[in-house]
Amino acid sequence: xxxxxxxxxxxxxxxxxxxxxxxxxxxxxxxxxxxxxxxxxxxxxxxxxxxxxxxxxxxxxxxxxxxxxxxxxxxxxxxxxxxxxxxxxxxxxxxxxxxxxxxxxxxxxxxxxxxxxxxxxxxxxxxxxxxxxxxxxxxxxxxxxxxxxxxxxxxxxxxxxxxxxxxxxxxxxxxxxxxxxxxxxxxxxxxxxxxxxxxxxxxxxxxxxxxxxxxxxxxxxxxxxxxxxxxxxxxxxxxxxxxxxxxxxxxxxxxxxxxxxxxxxxxxxxxxxxxxxxxxxxxxxxxxxxxxxxxxxxxxxxxxxxxxxxxxxxxxxxxxxxxxxxxxxxxxxxxxxxxxxxxxxxxxxxxxxxxxxxxxxxxxxxxxxxxxxxxxxxxxxxxxxxxxxxxxxxxxxxxxxxxxxxxxxxxxxxxxxxxxxxxxxxxxxxxxxxxxxxxxxxxxxxxxxxxxxxxxxxxx
Numbered sequence: 001x002x003x004x005x006x007x008x009x010x011x012x013x014x015x016x017x018x019x020x021x022x023x024x025x026x027x028x029x030x031x032x033x034x035x036x037x038x039x040x041x042x043x044x045x046x047x048x049x050x051x052x053x054x055x056x057x058x059x060x061x062x063x064x065x066x067x068x069x070x071x072x073x074x075x076x077x078x079x080x081x082x083x084x085x086x087x088x089x090x091x092x093x094x095x096x097x098x099x100x101x102x103x104x105x106x107x108x109x110x111x112x113x114x115x116x117x118x119x120x121x122x123x124x125x126x127x128x129x130x131x132x133x134x135x136x137x138x139x140x141x142x143x144x145x146x147x148x149x150x151x152x153x154x155x156x157x158x159x160x161x162x163x164x165x166x167x168x169x170x171x172x173x174x175x176x177x178x179x180x181x182x183x184x185x186x187x188x189x190x191x192x193x194x195x196x197x198x199x200x201x202x203x204x205x206x207x208x209x210x211x212x213x214x215x216x217x218x219x220x221x222x223x224x225x226x227x228x229x230x231x232x233x234x235x236x237x238x239x240x241x242x243x244x245x246x247x248x249x250x251x252x253x254x255x256x257x258x259x260x261x262x263x264x265x266x267x268x269x270x271x272x273x274x275x276x277x278x279x280x281x282x283x284x285x286x287x288x289x290x291x292x293x294x295x296x297x298x299x300x301x302x303x304x305x306x307x308x309x310x311x312x313x314x315x316x317x318x319x320x321x322x323x324x325x326x327x328x329x330x331x332x333x334x335x336x337x338x339x340x341x342x343x344x345x346x347x348x349x350x351x352x353x354x355x356x357x358x359x360x361x362x363x364x365x366x367x368x369x370x371x372x373x374x375x376x377x378x379x380x381x382x383x384x385x386x387x388x389x390x391x392x393x394x395x396x397x398x399x400x401x402x403x404x405x406x407x408x409x410x411x412x413x414x415x416x417x418x419x420x421x422x423x424x425x426x427x428x429x430x431x432x433x434x435x436x437x438x439x440x441x442x443x444x445x446x447x448x449x450x451x452x453x454x455x456x457x458x459x460x
Contacts, residue, residue, distance in 0.1 A: 001153075002045045002054065004061075005082035006071045007038060020170070021194035023162045024201045029061060034079075034159035037108055039086060041079040041159070079159075080107065080151035084125070099152065100126025109147035113140050125151065168198045168209075169274035177216060177267035181259045184213060184268060188255055191273035192248045199278070205244025208276035211237045211255065215266040237262065241304060244279040250301050257308035303335045324407035325417045326376055326456065373433040373457030380454035383434065390436075390453035393428035405435075421456070433457035 006026070023040055026033045029051070032043035044057060051057040058073075074094050076082035084106035085094040102125045104110045104117055110128065122128050128136075129148055137145045149155040174187050188211055199206060215233045237258055239251070307315045312334040321331045384391045401422030408416040419435040426432055437452040 001043060001077060002048070003076050003079040003082040004042045004044055004058070005036075005074050005076070005079065005086045006040045006042070006061075007073075007086055008071055021197045024164060024194075025197045027162065027164065027201050029057065031161065033162045035162065036079060036083060036159070039083050041082060043079070078151055078153050079157050080147065083108075084151070098126075100124060100129070104128060107147060107151065109144045113144070116140075164198065164201055167275055168195055168278075170194050170272070172271040172273075174269060174271065177269055179264060179267045181262035181264050182256065184211075184259055184271065185252065185256050187271045188259075188273065189252060191271060192251060192255075195273060195275070196246055196248045199246045202278075203281055204278045205246055205281045206241065206251070206275055206278050207244050208238060208240040209251075210274060210276055211239070212272040212274075213264075213268040214270040214272075215264070216269055233266070235262070235264070235268075238276065240277075244281055246281070247301075250304075253305055254308050257305065307335055324405055326372070327378075327380075328408075373431075374460040375458040377456055377458075380435075380456045383453040383455055385451065385453055388451070390424070390434055392424075392426050392432060392434070392455055394426060396424040396426055396432065396434065398422045398424050399431075423459075429458070431459035433459065 008022070023033055023035060026040055026042055030042050030044050030047045032046075034041050044054075048054045048057050051060055061073075062071075072086060074082050074085035074088075076085055076095075076099075081099050081102070084099070084102040085097055087106035088094050088097060088102065104122060104124060105114060107125060110117065117128065122131075125148070129152070133145060146155065150157050170191055172187050172191055178184055178187070191211075195206065195209070213235045215235065237255075239254055239258060241251070241254075245251070303315055303317070315335045316332045317335040318330045319333055321329055323329055381392075383396075386395070390396045399422075402420035403422075405417055405419045405421060418438040420438060421433065421435040424432050424434050433456050435454055435456055437454070
């Protein structure tokens with residue numbers, strides 16, 4: 001058995017408000033983690049080999065601890081020895097102090113009896129242990145003897161081991177009331193740091209979380225009161241991401257953009273952050289070539305920030321729609337609503353085409369899709385017809401076609417399409433995509449017998 005006792009440095013209070021997050025962080029090194037007094041004890045004998053030995057494990061602990069705070073540590077064969085060495089004021093190597101030489105104040109069970117023990121001339125564990133067990137138990141109780149036995153390994157050390165909760169839910173009491181919503185981001189950063197530790201320990205990424213704040217009931221004019229909390233009015237802000245993430249800087253930027261739109265009706269006294277939806281993280285495959293490694297924010301992070309800053313309706317992306325009519329093969333929707341699907345954003349109109357229940361995968365002949373243009377007009381342009389030939393910057397020469405289309409019978413949002421599409425060449429414009437309306441199309445009165453031609457797309 002080998003125990004490590006950890007405690008934040010006295011001059012650093014970064015973890016004073018997050019002892020639970022500190023314990024979650026320690027669970028990545030061993031499942032046997034317990035909180036004893038103000039220290040955190042880890043039993044690492046079964047984990048040393050995994051990290052390459054005891055020295056490598058300690059180096060790894062202090063290397064990854066930069067996220068939280070500087071710590072002091074001590075080691076021992078039992079948790080009480082490690083805690084005792086941690087509590088010593090010795091200037092040298094604390095781990096070299098023998099258990100018998102540890103001062104009595106480092107043993108929690110002996111602290112209530114320190115004045116009496118001092119009058120008896122007892123200063124360390126060895127002197128206390130040398131006393132007759134029967135008289136020591138009658139004078140100071142069985143608890144002190146039990147602690148000595150556990151400290152020297154004569155009794156097993158049993159603690160309520162810490163575990164990770166299934167859902168992250170952390171409160172924070174603000175040091176002072178906050179009257180501006182953007183100023184809540186300072187407290188939210190501390191909660192996000194705890195969230196990151198929880199996500200890393202569970203190897204998950206967050207998809208949605210909510211920030212709640214409790215208003216000062218004495219100065220609140222808010223109409224919304226949470227039914228589950230009758231102590232005062234509350235506000236709530238839900239933030240969603242397109243992909244599971246542990247990137248707290250990205251979440252801070254999104255949260256800052258959202259809080260800038262919030263007006264507080266009263267000062268805020270308490271914050272609370274809890275996860276709404278999380279997802280296990282898949283491994284990230286990186287290239288061995290430095291030039292191929294991704295740098296900066298990803299596309300979905302950029303779109304999420306723009307949506308938060310400009311408003312969701314101002315940032316749109318194209319999504320495929322099952323329809324044979326080219327103008328109906330895609331829909332422009334808010335990027336914030338469609339980024340959840342990995343293939344929601346398409347790079348061209350041709351990718352949004354659908355020719356059957358299975359879309360492009362149902363097509364046997366790939367050459368058929370060479371007929372679709374790279375640029376589709378928003379509204380088909382009606383062409384002049386001279387001697388039965390369509391005109392666009394001069395006469396058009398039909399090269400391929402017809403590709404017949406009959407669709408929209410049951411769809412009420414657009415007219416039924418009865419068309420024959422052709423690839424044509426214009427002497428001035430190059431290759432174009434045109435169609436003629438079948439059965440007279442939408443010709444004007446008196447033109448029912450004339451064939452109507454339209455320009456629908458251009459080839460790059």
